[in-house]
Amino acid sequence: MDGYHGNYKYRIIEKIGEGGFGFVEKIELFNIADNRCGEYARKSLNDLEPDLRDEFRRRFAREVSYQASCVHTNVAHIYLCDLKSDQPWFIMDLAAGDLQKDIDKGILTAAQKIDVLLMVADGLIYLHSLDYLHRDIKPSNILRFKDDIYKVSDFGLVKNLDKSSESEVITKIATAMGTAKYMAPEIGIAGEYSKRTDIFALGVLLEDLDMLDNPGIHEVFKKSTARRPPDRYSEVQEMRNEFVAAIGESK
Amino acid sequence: MIKLLSSSAFSFPKEPARKNEDSILPPRKVGSGFLMAIADGVGSYAGASSASESAIEYLTSLQSAAFESSDAIEKIFEQIKIRVSNLTIENPSYFDAATTLTFCYAGEKGIKIGHIGDCRVYLKNDRKLLQVTKDHTQHQKLIDEGLYKPSELKEASGKNTLISAISKKINLHFQEAFLSYDEICAQDGSVSLFIMSDGAYHSWELRPRFLESTLEDPNRFAANLRRRIIRLEPTDDCSLIAVKLTIKSQLELFD
Numbered sequence: 001m002d003g004y005h006g007n008y009k010y011r012i013i014e015k016i017g018e019g020g021f022g023f024v025e026k027i028e029l030f031n032i033a034d035n036r037c038g039e040y041a042r043k044s045l046n047d048l049e050p051d052l053r054d055e056f057r058r059r060f061a062r063e064v065s066y067q068a069s070c071v072h073t074n075v076a077h078i079y080l081c082d083l084k085s086d087q088p089w090f091i092m093d094l095a096a097g098d099l100q101k102d103i104d105k106g107i108l109t110a111a112q113k114i115d116v117l118l119m120v121a122d123g124l125i126y127l128h129s130l131d132y133l134h135r136d137i138k139p140s141n142i143l144r145f146k147d148d149i150y151k152v153s154d155f156g157l158v159k160n161l162d163k164s165s166e167s168e169v170i171t172k173i174a175t176a177m178g179t180a181k182y183m184a185p186e187i188g189i190a191g192e193y194s195k196r197t198d199i200f201a202l203g204v205l206l207e208d209l210d211m212l213d214n215p216g217i218h219e220v221f222k223k224s225t226a227r228r229p230p231d232r233y234s235e236v237q238e239m240r241n242e243f244v245a246a247i248g249e250s251k
Numbered sequence: 252m253i254k255l256l257s258s259s260a261f262s263f264p265k266e267p268a269r270k271n272e273d274s275i276l277p278p279r280k281v282g283s284g285f286l287m288a289i290a291d292g293v294g295s296y297a298g299a300s301s302a303s304e305s306a307i308e309y310l311t312s313l314q315s316a317a318f319e320s321s322d323a324i325e326k327i328f329e330q331i332k333i334r335v336s337n338l339t340i341e342n343p344s345y346f347d348a349a350t351t352l353t354f355c356y357a358g359e360k361g362i363k364i365g366h367i368g369d370c371r372v373y374l375k376n377d378r379k380l381l382q383v384t385k386d387h388t389q390h391q392k393l394i395d396e397g398l399y400k401p402s403e404l405k406e407a408s409g410k411n412t413l414i415s416a417i418s419k420k421i422n423l424h425f426q427e428a429f430l431s432y433d434e435i436c437a438q439d440g441s442v443s444l445f446i447m448s449d450g451a452y453h454s455w456e457l458r459p460r461f462l463e464s465t466l467e468d469p470n471r472f473a474a475n476l477r478r479r480i481i482r483l484e485p486t487d488d489c490s491l492i493a494v495k496l497t498i499k500s501q502l503e504l505f506d
Contacts (some may be wrong), residue, residue, distance in 0.1 A: 055346075089441050190392040190414050 005082055007032045010042070010091070021056055022046050026094060039200040040079070044089040055086060059156065063089050066132060067155040074123030076143055078155035082184055092153075099150060102206055103139055104170025113209045114247055116142070116150050117202075121240040124150035124202060128195050130234060137206055138182045139203035159193060185227055196229045198238055203232075205232035253284055253397075253432075254497050255358050258443060258501050259473035262289075262490035265450065273448050273490040274303040274350075282315020284451070287371045288354035289490045293416050294320055298348030300336050304335045306352045306417065318356045324365040324427040328352075328417065336419035349418035353384060353446055361431040362444065367424070370490075371452050374435060375443035385426055387415035399456045411449065422506050432498050442467070442497035450487030454480045469493035 001009045010027045017024035029037040045060045047053075060239065061083050068078040068090075081090035099116060102108055118143055127134055132163045136156040157177050178187060184200035184236045186192040203224030212218045220243050226232045233239040258278045264271035272292035275348050278285045290306040294300030299422065309331050313358045317323060331352065338345040350367020366384040373380035385391060389412040393399045401412055404410075415424040436442055447455065455476060467473045 075473050076355065128316065185396070186393055186398050189396050190389045191412075192389055192393060192409060 001030075002027075005080055006180075008080060010040075010045045013039070016041070021048065021052075022060075027091070029091065036038065040091050041094045042089050042091050044087045047086050057083075058236065060088050062141075063155040063158065064088075066158045066160065067092075067153075070127065070130065070132075072123060072126040073149065074119045074151050075126060076151040093145060095145055095151075095153075097144040098140050099142040100139035102144060107210070110150070113143055115148070117205065117209065117211075117243065119150045119212055120202065120205065120241065121236050122151060125172070125236045125240070126197055127152070128198070131195070131208075133159045133193050134162060134198050134201075135159055136178050136182075137198055137205065138179050139205065183223075184229065192229075194229065195235065196232045199224050199233050200238060202236065202239065209238055214246060214250050216249050217243065252498070252500060253359070253499075255280075255285060256495040258471045258492070258494040259469040260490075260492045261473055261477055262448075262488070264488050265485045270300055271297040271488050272303060273450075274300070274307040275490050275492060276307050276310055277492055278356070278494050279311070279331060281313065281318070282317070282358075282464035284309060284315060284356055285494070285496065286313070286318075286354065286356050287444075287446060287448045287494065288352060288450050290352045291370055291490070291493060293349035293351065293368075293413065293418070293490070294487075296347040296349060298342065298345030299350070300454045301338050301342075301345065301356050302335045302348040302350035302417070305338065305353075306331045306350050309334055310354060311414045314468060316319040316360070318363055324363065324425065325423075325467075327354075327365060327427050328367065328423050332417050332419075332423060335417050339419065344471045346419060347365075349413075349416040349421070351387075351413065353415055355444060355446065357442075357444070357494075361429055361433075362435070362442070364426075364428040364430070366426040366428070368413055369411070369449050371447050371449075372402040373447070374430070375445075375466055378466065380445060380459060380466070383428060383430065387413055387424065387426075389414055402478075436498055437499075441495055441497045443467070443493070443495045445472070445494075446490075448488060448490040450485055451476065451480065451491045452490035453486050454483050454489075458484070467495075469495050 002012045008029055008031055010029050013028055015023055016026050027040055027042045027044045029036060029040050048056055064081045076089050076092055078092050091099040136154060136246055141154040144152050147150060182201035182204050186196040187197055203221050206221045208216060212221055224232055225240050255278060258344040260275060260277040262271060262273050262275045272294055274290045288307060290303035292303035318326050331422045336471060338348050351370055353366045353370035353372060356363045369386045372382055372383040388402050389409040392414055394401055432484050461475055465475050473491055476491060
């Protein structure tokens, strides 16, 4: 065994991903009675330089606590975590793939694309209902699991709208956060995030999925990615409804 | 030759028992000119008052030559940023420490202004105060870029959210301005200048009017604004520097 945590132990199988500040491994999880629970993914934070260490540990802890508080079919769930060790980690379901790779391979059918968008929208509606903003919606953060269920993942940039403690300067630094292609203009200009910036990113996803040939969906795209935030949908539900209507019309 | 005719200043915390995180530099003779400034430590982060104090301390150490070169303002901000960043050496919990800073140097030919954050410089023009600096706040920027109309942001949060400040982690975005005396002096050769922190102009903005005689006199202006702030209860630490300068020589004043 490579590690213990509470009533569980795990064996590391292989490294399956790496980023600037951490890495992801495929692991095998067992309970204390040695019953095999299955294969899972473990995300760990590197042991960073002292300068960055505290801040990234705080962010990692925030990521874990927000993601762990979510219980929804279309949000990737966290099962176990250890935030105290030198390399903090958490364990979540092992994904079969991600949307970016599926788009690159060009394997998605028209019907699957519609399902993907609805699943991401549902995950996002749920997050917004908890007053969370995801702030980094993009295909590589949407994971595919068993039975082609897609889930929103990577809570590294999640913001809790409810918390006044995340104040000015953090917001200011946030201008550099996220991924340019999915960033609404007000983020780059003034670091302003809202439900409408998540809606913008979801709109860009329609383009990624190559769905704009449908005139109804194109209208949804235009409205969700409008330059001025007040011209966009104010709620994901509203966007979802119009998207569903657009599909209905085209049938 | 620039002369100081009158000046008045105040700086006090939101509540008497609380620490005042604003720091001010009332008009100070530097070379042949006058230097004045307000720094507003960005609250909710440890080291806010140390950050604003270190900005003012650095300004206090400067000689007039420091304001003469064309990149003077930039150099001053860079030096202050180094000092604010170094606060972590003295106390590691100060890594987020940040301050705004707005300063005016009234030199031979005009007034040089350096500005980061949301303090404001106003100039008296006729019977009104004109705002010279632009707030580095989220709302102001979003409105400037045409992403929102002012009415669309009236109820929204972020009015006080800064998009620029002096801090270890933030790139310097500053505004600089030069106001030539030829353009700004009243007929009698006087210039009335006001620097306010957000706590102070919050009350001013609600009804941006005083009697002409009050606007004319920095002491009366300060007393009246202070009274108004206290009556409405301060929303933040409040600082004001009001000065009246003249470019006429003493003798001419008696003409």
